[in-house]
Amino acid sequence: MAEQIHADRILILDFGSQVTQLIARRLRESGVYCEIIPFNADEARIRAFKPKGVILSGGPASVLDKDAPLPTPAVYELGVPVFGICYGQQAMCLQLGGKVEPGETREFGRAFVDMREASTIAQGDWKPGERQQVWMSHGDRVTALPPGFKVVGNSEGAPYAFVTDEKRKLYGVQFHPEVVHTPHGAELYRAFTHDICGCKGDWTMAAYKTQAIEKLRQQIGKGRVICGLSGGVDSAVTAVLLHEAIGSQLTCIFVDTGMMRAGEADEVVTLFRDHYNIPLVHVDAGKQFLDKLAGVTDPETKRKTIGGLFIDVFDAEASKLGGADFLAQGTLYPDVIESVSFTGGPSVTIKSHHNVGGLPARMKLKLVEPLRELFKDEVRALGRELGLPDVFVGRHPFPGPGLAIRIPGDITFEKLEILRKADRIYLEEIRNAGLYDAIWQAFAVLLPVKTVGVMGDGRTYDNVCALRAVTSTDGMTADYFPFSHEFLGRAATRIINEVRGINRVVYDITSKPPGTIEWE
Numbered sequence: 001m002a003e004q005i006h007a008d009r010i011l012i013l014d015f016g017s018q019v020t021q022l023i024a025r026r027l028r029e030s031g032v033y034c035e036i037i038p039f040n041a042d043e044a045r046i047r048a049f050k051p052k053g054v055i056l057s058g059g060p061a062s063v064l065d066k067d068a069p070l071p072t073p074a075v076y077e078l079g080v081p082v083f084g085i086c087y088g089q090q091a092m093c094l095q096l097g098g099k100v101e102p103g104e105t106r107e108f109g110r111a112f113v114d115m116r117e118a119s120t121i122a123q124g125d126w127k128p129g130e131r132q133q134v135w136m137s138h139g140d141r142v143t144a145l146p147p148g149f150k151v152v153g154n155s156e157g158a159p160y161a162f163v164t165d166e167k168r169k170l171y172g173v174q175f176h177p178e179v180v181h182t183p184h185g186a187e188l189y190r191a192f193t194h195d196i197c198g199c200k201g202d203w204t205m206a207a208y209k210t211q212a213i214e215k216l217r218q219q220i221g222k223g224r225v226i227c228g229l230s231g232g233v234d235s236a237v238t239a240v241l242l243h244e245a246i247g248s249q250l251t252c253i254f255v256d257t258g259m260m261r262a263g264e265a266d267e268v269v270t271l272f273r274d275h276y277n278i279p280l281v282h283v284d285a286g287k288q289f290l291d292k293l294a295g296v297t298d299p300e301t302k303r304k305t306i307g308g309l310f311i312d313v314f315d316a317e318a319s320k321l322g323g324a325d326f327l328a329q330g331t332l333y334p335d336v337i338e339s340v341s342f343t344g345g346p347s348v349t350i351k352s353h354h355n356v357g358g359l360p361a362r363m364k365l366k367l368v369e370p371l372r373e374l375f376k377d378e379v380r381a382l383g384r385e386l387g388l389p390d391v392f393v394g395r396h397p398f399p400g401p402g403l404a405i406r407i408p409g410d411i412t413f414e415k416l417e418i419l420r421k422a423d424r425i426y427l428e429e430i431r432n433a434g435l436y437d438a439i440w441q442a443f444a445v446l447l448p449v450k451t452v453g454v455m456g457d458g459r460t461y462d463n464v465c466a467l468r469a470v471t472s473t474d475g476m477t478a479d480y481f482p483f484s485h486e487f488l489g490r491a492a493t494r495i496i497n498e499v500r501g502i503n504r505v506v507y508d509i510t511s512k513p514p515g516t517i518e519w520e
């Protein structure tokens with residue numbers, strides 16, 4: 001557990017909700033330090049953390065299941081306030097003597113809570129008489145309250161949508177105040193942490209930086225570290241943070257996987273060498289990656305194969321350098337939550353990010369991942385704190401598996417070349433239109449679908465190219481970018497005219513969820 005640099009600490013027990021980390025974000029945005037640990041942490045671990053308050057997250061399980069995940073009942077006896085969210089509320093009510101039953105109708109998405117009674121946690125927009133939009137995602141619901149509790153608000157599907165025990169400082173909501181679709185949800189967390197738990201709200205990115213550097217020094221000691229540097233903002237911030245922490249014990253390694261975008265390898269290496277005096281090894285592993293991926297079509301197999309290849313390359317480079325003890329990666333929280341549950345709790349796998357679920361068990365190097373609990377926008381703020389130039393901080397994300405997950409089906413050099421050309425034109429058009437910074441991420445996808453066209457009076461039978469561009473703040477949710485028709489027409493025409501092998505272009509207007517940003 002982290003050195004206790006900061007006194008005002010809130011503990012979040014994770015029951016595996018896809019949005020648990022958003023609770024942490026809402027807290028951090030209001031200047032409160034917090035950590036997320038698995039729901040089954042024992043009393044000693046919870047006490048050692050010295051929390052000023054505990055939050056129980058939502059989760060996919062049902063408290064009615066045999067073996068349902070439940071926190072140690074000691075959390076209600078610590079003498080600090082507890083706030084249960086959705087599953088957390090159900091668990092709290094059940095453990096303290098209330099009742100939970102499957103609802104007749106499940107509530108997903110937008111709902112409205114009518115506030116009925118006053119509570120210290122429900123101020124401002126949550127005062128009695130207010131009607132608040134909230135976001136629900138539950139099947140079960142509380143049907144009888146534990147002794148000492150009262151209802152302060154209800155919705156159509158949840159008569160106990162908002163309950164409190166003012167005396168014991170226990171609070172529970174059936175909805176999710178941490179998501180943006182509960183527009184005034186953050187106020188509830190703020191009231192909980194600041195007014196009820198007494199946090200001052202003085203935790204900042206500058207504080208995080210100091211703490212992260214200190215933690216890195218403790219973890220690494222005199223060890224040697226290699227850092228996978230991709231040119232993306234995460235690994236650039238990781239490298240610079242490490243350099244501040246351990247100086248010359250660090251070497252960076254850029255792996256050209258052969259699945260990079262046009263011109264990318266040179267650009268990254270030049271950019272980094274121009275700005276930093278940190279040793280950087282450039283490995284050309286294109287052939288190794290392509291050979292191993294030949295014939296691989298399943299997205300998860302692709303990801304795991306690539307994860308394994310990265311480690312092979314890192315291991316080989318480490319030996320060339322005379323050995324290394326640690327591998328540093330710019331792994332972020334969104335990379336983690338969709339691969340395995342954060343800190344080992346019970347959530348489901350969506351895709352194995354190459355640097356997390358894709359890592360092979362045989363790894364020799366120990367991992368150093370200082371950004372593992374941060375979201376992208378927080379990493380960008382940390383980058384600015386570290387003085388990174390805008391060319392790094394503002395770069396669109398590019399996934400480690402690269403173009404491999406933008407070519408559904410098997411990958412060949414020819415397909416990669418076609419995609420590189422299309423992608424370059426698309427991004428060029430985006431830059432020319434002055435839209436690069438307004439978009440979170442944009443790329444082209446080469447579809448394994450052939451369609452008939454007519455060009456120069458001749459018949460063509462070529463592939464379809466899909467264009468994707470999204471807005472987002474953290475990659476967890478995203479919406480498609482509303483390009484003008486004129487822009488889309490121009491980009492499509494250029495791609496079809498200039499790239500042999502593509503005769504049709506489509507624009508992807510799927511949001512996340514239900515889609516993901518990448519196609520595989």
Ligand SMILES: Nc1ncnc2c1ncn2[C@@H]1O[C@H](COP(=O)(O)OP(=O)(O)OP(=O)(O)O)[C@@H](O)[C@H]1O
Pocket residue numbers: 227228229230231232233234235236253254255256257328329330331332335355395396397398399400401
């Ligand atoms: N080509 C590469 N060479 C070396 N390491 C890589 C490469 N691609 C990815 N990695 C490692 O995997 C980590 C995760 O990749 P990811 O794409 O999520 O982050 P990033 O590239 O640093 O930032 P961004 O998300 O902005 O692209 C990187 O931080 C880096 O450590």
Ligand SMILES: O=c1[nH]c(=O)c2[nH+]cn([C@@H]3O[C@H](COP(=O)(O)O)[C@@H](O)[C@H]3O)c2[nH]1
Pocket residue numbers: 303334335338351352353354355397398399400401441475512515516517518519520
């Ligand atoms: O380094 C990475 N390794 C991966 O395996 C990987 N998969 C997706 N991504 C990036 O993560 C963000 C969310 O992507 P998805 O909506 O497709 O899950 C988007 O920014 C994706 O580009 C990856 N990054």
Ligand SMILES: NC(=O)CC[C@H](N)C(=O)O
Pocket residue numbers: 017057058059060061062063085086087088137138139140141
């Ligand atoms: N989002 C949640 O926490 C859901 C809790 C529980 N799985 C239910 O369906 O009621």
Ligand SMILES: [Mg+2]
Pocket residue numbers: 230232397398399400
């Ligand atoms: Mg990247």
